[in-house]
Amino acid sequence: xxxxxxxxxxxxKQKGEKITMLxxxxxxxxxxxxxAGVEVLLIGxxxxxxxxxxxxxxxVSVNDMAYHTASVKRxxxxxxxxxxxxxxxxxxxxxxxxxxxxxxxxxxxxxxxxGTAWLAESIARLAERGVPVCAHMGLTPxxxxxxGGYKVQGRQEAQARQMVADAIALEQAGAAMLLLECxxxxxxxxxxxxxxxxxxxxxxxxxxxxxxxxLHDMLGVSLTGRMAKFVKNFMDGQAGIEDAIxxxxxAVKDVSFPAAEHGFSA
Ligand code: KIV
Ligand code: NA
Numbered sequence: 617x618x619x620x621x622x623x624x625x626x627x628x629k630q631k632g633e634k635i636t637m638l639x640x641x642x643x644x645x646x647x648x649x650x651x652a653g654v655e656v657l658l659i660g661x662x663x664x665x666x667x668x669x670x671x672x673x674x675x676v677s678v679n680d681m682a683y684h685t686a687s688v689k690r691x692x693x694x695x696x697x698x699x700x701x702x703x704x705x706x707x708x709x710x711x712x713x714x715x716x717x718x719x720x721x722x723x724x725x726x727x728x729x730x731g732t733a734w735l736a737e738s739i740a741r742l743a744e745r746g747v748p749v750c751a752h753m754g755l756t757p758x759x760x761x762x763x764g765g766y767k768v769q770g771r772q773e774a775q776a777r778q779m780v781a782d783a784i785a786l787e788q789a790g791a792a793m794l795l796l797e798c799x800x801x802x803x804x805x806x807x808x809x810x811x812x813x814x815x816x817x818x819x820x821x822x823x824x825x826x827x828x829x830x831l832h833d834m835l836g837v838s839l840t841g842r843m844a845k846f847v848k849n850f851m852d853g854q855a856g857i858e859d860a861i862x863x864x865x866x867a868v869k870d871v872s873f874p875a876a877e878h879g880f881s882a
Pocket of ligand 1 (some may be wrong): 640663795818828829
């Protein structure tokens, strides 16, 4: 068992202490980040972009995810490990069960899948069989070709009401955690107060129960030269990477990150 469990995260939400999550793809950063106090390490399928150099997350395979999950597991010092199921890795319930099994056996403690209320069936079956699930809502990068780009989601009122309803449905289906990406600040706050499970945000403002960033982004290194509005470079003013990650943990805990300039309005 990791030191940080689902129970730890639920307790943090209950006492109003922010949860710190950061992407991680290898053993050395797993050690550094977990020792700096990051509670949740996410093997994000963002590795398709930041490690592999693709222009989206779609080319990532289950094998890619299992390889990096196993690497993170070896370096981890007590954090909870969450791994993304990649594009088309959970198109059916059977695929979700099989591929989640592979990632759990590689070292994940939870899997993350992107979608809306349609995820309910897979979430229920996975939870019954011992796999906690984080549901990723809002801007879901695996759906970029449907969304027509990487855009803020839930700005129209009807869309916002649907997102609240979907969040409730996925909690009822047995989701262990929610992740909201690029959602207006007030909507993310409403969802976080509505569900009892922890809600992690990225580009979703300060009212969620925790924050996540892509490691490379918060270290200020980029393949494309573009940085999203919600990112902060935590290397600024720091002597090294360990200090930058510790500064991220501190800023999430004392709610100085994200600031108003990192959020989106409706
Ligand atoms: O793949 C990833 O890094 C993610 C985070 C951006 C939440 O899903
Ligand atoms: Na992802």
